[in-house]
Amino acid sequence: MSVKTKVMEIIAEQAVLDVKDVTPEKTLQELGIDSLGLVESIFAIEEAFDIQVPFNANDPHAGEFDVSSVASVVQAVENLVAAQSQ
C-alpha cells in the first residue's frame, strides 16, 4: 500500500468518511477534523509508519509538517518516510 493510500485511509477514518470522499485538495477542516482529531490523526500516522512527526498543536501551521490540506499531509509523510529510510 502506498503512503498516500494509507494516509488517506487514516484521515477518512478520523473524519468518519468513506475514503473516496477524501480528496487531495480538501483541507482537514473541510473534512470535519478538529484540533483533537488532528492530534489523533498524527498519532495514527506515527504508529502506521513508525515515524516521529514534528507537530505542536499550539501552532499547527509552524514547522515543516504542513497540515493545510490532505495533499500536503501526504507529501509531508512521504518526506518523513523517505528521510527515515536513508
Added chain:
Amino acid sequence: MKRVVITGQGSINALGNTVPETLEAMREGRCGIGPLDIRDVDRLSIQIGGQVRGYDPEARFNRQQIALYDRFTQFTLLAAEEAITQSGLTFAGELAATSGVVLGTAGGGVNTWDDNYRTVYEDGKNRVHPFVVPKLMNNAAASHVSMRYNLKGPSFTVATACSSSNHAMGQAFQLIRCGAAKAMVTGGSESMLCFGGIKAWEGLRVMSRDACRPFSANRNGMVQGEGAALFVFEEYEHARARGADILAEVIGFAMTSDASDIVMPSKQGAARAIQGAVTDARIPLDAVGYINAHGTGTAANDKTECAAVADVFGAHADRLMISSTKSMHGHVIGGTGAIELLACIMAVRDGVIAPTIGYEEPDPECALDVVPNTARDAHVEVCLSNAFAFGGLNAVLALKRI
C-alpha cells in the same frame, strides 16, 4: 454569613522550598523551569519542567513515612507544616472537631503508579509493596494532614484537573462562610514529573520544548511543574479574637462548567466564572486591580482567557494587571491554583505584582497589561485567581487586602 481570612501559608515548588523563598523568586522574576532530572528522560521528547530541586526526602521523612508518602503527599506535608506553624493554631477539642482539610490534586500519587507499573510490567515481578494503594490514592495527602494535625471536621480531596486547587479552596471558603467549619487547611499538590506522567502529556502535543511564555505571540505551549501550596483559612472573628496575623481575606468564589469540549476552553465559561466570583464578593468590577491568570502559555488558553477578561471588565480590562506565574514555576496541574494564590496574597498584602516572565512579543489577541518580565509595585485592594481546567471546569477566587 461568616467572613473568611487566611492566617497561614506554606509551599514547596520549583521556585523555593518555603513561601519566603518562592515570593523572593517571584519578585525577582526568576525562572524555576529547567532540564528534567528523572529516569528515562532521554526517551521523552519534552525534557524540561518546573522540578523541585535539591530535594532529599530522607532528610525530611523517616523510612516508614516514605513507605506511605508519595512525593505529592511529601510536598503537601511540608507545605502544611509551614502554613499551620505560621497560623499559630493548635487543633484540639471543639476547634479540631470543626476544622478540616480540603485539598486539590489531579493525579494523586502518579510517581507511585509509575514506579509500580514498572515493577510489574517492565521488571516482570508479581508482587508490589503492600502500601501501594494507600500511597497512590488521591486523598492520601489530605488524610495524612488530618492525622498529623488532628483535623476532624469536613475533609476530602477534589480532582478537577488544572482547577483542582481552586475548587478545593473554594470549598474550604464556603464551609467556613456558612458556619460548617471554624478553620480549614486547604490548597493542593501535584507531582507528575516522572516518565509516565510526562509521556502522557506529550501525546496531546501542547507542551513546549523550550519555555513557558504566556501571552507572548511566540508562545508554544505549557511546561509542567510540581509542588504544593497549603493555606489556613479561618473564620474572621476567630482569627481576630486570638490576635492572629491575617494575610488576606477571601471574599468570593465561583465555579462554572463550559459543557462544551473536553480540552478546548470556552470564553463564555471562563467569563461566567470570573463574573461569578466578582458578584459573589459583592464588589464593583473596577475594584479588581490584579488577576492571577490561568495563563498556561498555550495558544488556546491565553487568547480565550484574555477575551473573557475583556468581556467581563469592559474598559476596566485595560486598567487592571494580569500575570501568569506559570512562566516561573510551571503548570503545577492540580496544585497550580494554590501556588498561584501565593502571588495573589503578595499582591494584596505586599503590593508586589509577580510578573509574566519569558514575554517576548506582544500578541494582539492578548492585549492586556500582563506585567511583562519584571515585578511591579502597585496598591491592589482586590485580586482574582483564575483556573480553567480540561473538561471545561472553571473556578475563580477573589481575595481582598486586609
